[in-house]
Amino acid sequence: MTYASSQYQKQSGSYLSSREVEIMAFRHVNMLLTQASDHEAKVAALAANLKLWSLLSLSVERVDCPLPPVLRDDLIKVGSWSMRYSNSAFNAPKDLQPLIDINNDMIEGLVAAPVPQNVAPTMAGAYSTAPTRSSLELVG
Secondary structure (H helix, E strand, C coil): CCHHHHHHHHHHCCCCCHHHHHHHHHHHHHHHHHHCCCHHHHHHHHHHHHHHHHHHHHHHHCCCCCCCHHHHHHHHHHHHHHHHHHHHHCCCCCCCHHHHHHHHHHHHHHHCCCCCCCCCCCCHHHCCCCCCCCHHHHHC
16 A cells, blocks of 8 residues: 555545545546646646556556456556557647546446356456455555
8 A cells, every 4th residue: 555545544534445445536537637627727637647547557567466367458458548648638639538438437347346256167267356455555
């Protein structure tokens, strides 16, 4: 767990799950992207998006990441695209809606019900039985 996330956890209490913290982070970045009406706000929103995806990418690249390899690869690909698009939008008149859409997809995935424990034997290896940890905790 990074210093910042550990301090946040102390201040917010332990009532928020790791998943809820990640949902809040994506929602906050989407709010910034949606409300970016001038160049300064756009730059701040894009910087926040870059930071969020950088943290997420670093956490899924770690050896101890509990996510299945296929999901890890997909998150790295989506994160790379989002970071490239954000970088190119800093000084170009690019629409921010694709970034908002990707972040909304992430929110939907995080909000979705967790995978049931009684999965079919052929799929059992695809899901980790390790305790759920936030991708932000893994960066630490």
